[in-house]
Amino acid sequence: MxxxxxxxxxxxxxxxxxxxxxxxxxxxxxxxxxxxxxxxxxxxxxxxxxxxxxxxxxxxxxxxxxxxxxxxxxxxxxxxxxxxxxxxxxxxxxxxxxxxxxxxxxxxxxxxxxxxxxxxxxxxxxxxxxxxxxxxxxxxxxxxxxxxxxxxxxxxxxxxxxxGIKRGNFTPHEEGIIIHLQSLLGNKWAAIASYLPQRTDNDIKNYWNTHLKKKLEKSHTATDGYKMSSGTSPSCHDYVPEGCDMETRKQDITVLTFPLPSMGLxxxxxxxxxxxxxxxxxxxxxxxxxxxxxxxxxxxxxxxxxxxxxxxxxxxxxxxxxxxxxxxxxxxxxxxxxxxxxxSFENMSGGSWEKTAAGKAPFADAEAKQGGENHQPPLSLLEKWLFDEASGQMRKQDKRGFSVHGPKALSTRKN
DNA sequence: AAGAAAGGCAACCGCCTGCCT
DNA sequence: TAGGCAGGCGGTTGCCTTTCT
Known part of the structure; x- marks a missing residue:
């Protein structure tokens, strides 16, 4: 065989x-x-x-x-x-x-x-x-x-x-999600990956270590490399990926408010x-x-x-x-x-692939809906939820709390 | 053109958690 | 209740490719 x-x-x-x-x-x-x-x-x-x-x-x-x-x-x-x-x-x-x-x-x-x-x-x-x-x-x-x-x-x-794994360059859209979630959750790559089901935690981790971390450091040293949203010191929240304006960034976050993707196969x-x-x-x-x-x-x-x-x-x-x-x-x-x-796989390399296999992921539908007039729950809901998770994690004094109780963990770990 | 350095990323390692007995 | 085991996660490594000198 x-x-x-x-x-x-x-x-x-x-x-x-x-x-x-x-x-x-x-x-x-x-x-x-x-x-x-x-x-x-x-x-x-x-x-x-x-x-x-x-x-x-x-x-x-x-x-x-x-x-x-x-x-x-x-x-x-x-x-x-x-x-x-x-x-x-x-x-x-x-x-x-x-x-x-x-x-x-x-x-x-x-x-x-x-x-x-x-x-x-x-x-x-x-x-x-x-x-x-x-x-x-x-x-x-x-x-x-x-x-x-x-x-x-x-x-x-x-x-x-x-x-459904998407490979290749990360879009500014995805960058925004990663940066924002990393600032909220830290290096909880599995948790972050649960919001980007087309990306693996390993991919996100690598991308962060090789690209985004440097970008952020760069943006922190350069005065006009970042946009200050509030406060006096720059943070990950303030970074706006190249080619991604603040409005786009908001959309990035609203993606997260969609129902958690099912990781079951x-x-x-x-x-x-x-x-x-x-x-x-x-x-x-x-x-x-x-x-x-x-x-x-x-x-x-x-x-x-x-x-x-x-x-x-x-x-x-x-x-x-x-x-x-x-x-x-x-x-x-x-x-x-x-x-x-x-x-039609002459078009397979590049974006068309993403539209075929990866496009079947439920999350892709959510992304597609974004382009329309659909209204997503407000940004604060997500962030509140994330912060609640983080605070709950601290209460439990669990070193690896989120990875255990986070969305992906809930869906992947056996019962 | 050749060597060096940096970048990129798949895969490994070790630790942790939860389940089962 | 304790120990073993399977699976999951994050950090790190190693090697190939690309870029620079």
Missing amino acids: HEFFISSAVISSSVCSIPAGVLHRERCLIFAIWWFLLFWEANDSCEREKGKEQIGEKELLVYIRDSHAHETPVGDWTKGKKKGGGGGGIEAVVSHQAVAMGRPPCCDKVGIKKGPWTPEEDIILVSYIQQHGPGNWRSVPSNTGLMRCSKSCRLRWTNYLRP TPSIYACSTGNISRLLEGWARSSQKNTQGKLQERAIADDSHSSNNDATAAASVGEKSRDAGDQGRGAAMAHQDLETLL
Whole structure:
């Protein structure tokens, strides 16, 4: 099963390696096939393990075996940025034999792979979570064969693979939220992230440490680098992000007055994970474009008609299977939506992505409403609530009070 | 053009909390 | 009630990329 996913990753990356604009349609078709097969596989692994062979899989594997003998680069494949490449000291070698032997990974230091995740690992993890849902992380390494500790799996999911994650530059809008909340809550990144569900706490933390902190320091030293709202000394409250006027900033805060986003994950949005994977694979593939470009171009042309046939077969199969079970049906509905996205994925890089996968988050709806004439509760409500939380935290004399009792903690911690 | 420095960010580490037995 | 365990969080590290000299 894992072989299939790994192979799918390779084939999709290969397709994406074709120069944009040369074989765009072909690339999209093959990419869609890969996506459907990925989804299909996630919902039908039991039958597969009984030895049934799916139409098209064999051909795909043959294709991969013939055309891709190269190793998947170790490193930050999502950005074409290798981290820890060439060994790096902490990078353990994954032995497929060891996986096959079934040695259960645990959190001891021996046999645990560290360092950047490979596309293969990501796909394995996503496929597993598609079937079982997030949680019970301890069982993930043993059940998937991943040579990672449970924490690493959870972190990878929450920080990178989780559906709806928005990457890229922070908008002045988001900056305003972070700055304001940081001034209210301190370095409670998880709490802050709960108001920016498209961003991870790690992302926010990094952005704060690398950008916003410096900006604030800069603004404090420069006399006209900040706007004094009241009082005599500058504070985080007074900072107005570049390109964000005070009115915009008010809107930033009003976003927070919307109902707290549900951090719970539903089966339907797991499908978005594969969207993430698809997007990431694209980036990864582009990074290795130079290596495989010419060769793959020929093969993509040759496989065009063949892939189209598989496309129809796979799509039909997904449709059939999805009618059998409720959850799977919802997933298939999502699959159709995402297929449309995939088919227009020349626009995937940049803002369009945010409008597709991330746009499904409830918070995005709230943001969209902002643009209209909708009136949000007054700013003071939020701030009052936040201060109440903070004061309650102090009363409890709990060192990590907010992280425990804060919004995200309430929604994520098990009961 | 080459080396150095700074920037950026994914991932790791250690601690903490809450649940379960 | 105490101990073990799983999961969550914030701080930090390490390495690649970009910019500067």
